[in-house]
Amino acid sequence: MAEQKEKLLRFYKGTEGEKAVTQLVDLAEAVQRTQRPRLSPFLDPFGQEIAETVAANYGGIRVSFDGGYHGAERARAMYMHEDFAGTATNYDIACIAVSWNGQFARLGHRDVLGALMGLGMERDRLGDILLTADTARILCDEKMAEYLLANLTQVGSVGVQCERALLSSITPKEERCKEIRATVASLRIDSIAASGYGCSRSRAAADIEADKLRLNWQHVKSASTAIKEGDVLSMHGRGRIEVAEICGKTKKGRTVILLKRYF
Structure with missing residues (x-):
């Protein structure tokens, strides 16, 4: 062991x-x-x-x-x-429904997460944060639920109301997938991101510099990082890109790639 x-x-x-x-x-x-x-x-x-x-x-x-x-x-x-005879199916997950006046305030994922961090919450006690125009559903460790209900009264300068919600009230996520066939000069991550997200290579490099892009859910250290088949790029609010296939070279020496973008 x-x-x-x-x-x-x-x-x-x-x-x-x-x-x-x-x-x-x-x-x-x-x-x-x-x-x-x-x-x-x-x-x-x-x-x-x-x-x-x-x-x-x-x-x-x-x-x-x-x-x-x-x-x-x-x-x-x-x-x-494997020798455990019981059935352990309780993952101790609670759902907190947060609401505010959407006519006067628009809150984003970063705002809600920042408010939670400001209350001393650790990220590993929080699951997904699901947003609409005037609500958020926060998945959290059951042990933290009552603390959030008592203390989460404001996000930024916006007053919010919290109550418990059933996990069954959450609509299952249905992802859409779009296939993108592109040619790139190299398999650098900024080139792949530009092709997948439909932006310029300089914009992709700026997103990497700003630490907005993840490669296989890890930080990206350089815009020149090499990408391989099967890698996954992700950016909050813009979906995931899977490098589904590296198809070979064109006559001009560019690399043909097949990407799958999930929304």
Whole structure:
């Protein structure tokens, strides 16, 4: 067991997954010791990949995910031992419905998340934040629900009202997919992003500089980062781009790519 832990910690050391893998390994080892289920904090898609990797490295453990509704991006992982006889299906997820006067204020994801951080909430206690013009549904750890109900009274300068809502009231996410066939001078991330999001390469480079773009749900260090088949680019509010296929070269030496953009 010690060897497995050391291998995983060493693999993710110095990456954005370092904190997550430490938490997840501890949970997996607790499941092996006690044979009782253990529940993780909310994980982004990269964290969910790490959770699956950890489960694969610990014999007799399986992992499942739930973010509160079908299609959730952020989800909690539940580790269970194969010898566990019970059924652990409670992921301890609450839904808080937030409302405000949409005639006088337009709030965005960053505004709501900023208000939650201002209350001392840690990001891993929060799932997805689903917005309309005058409402937000916040998925959170059940243990934090009453705290939010009592303390979230304002987002920025806007007064808000909070109440509990049923998870079943959330409409499942239905993604639309658009295929984009393009040619690029190189497989740099700024070129791929420009083709997928329909913007200039300089705009894509500026988005990368502003830390708006993610590659496989991790920060992008440089606009010249090389992209490979199967990579996923994501930008909040603009959807995801999957590099579905690298199709070869044109006669002029440009690379033909097939992208799938999910809205």
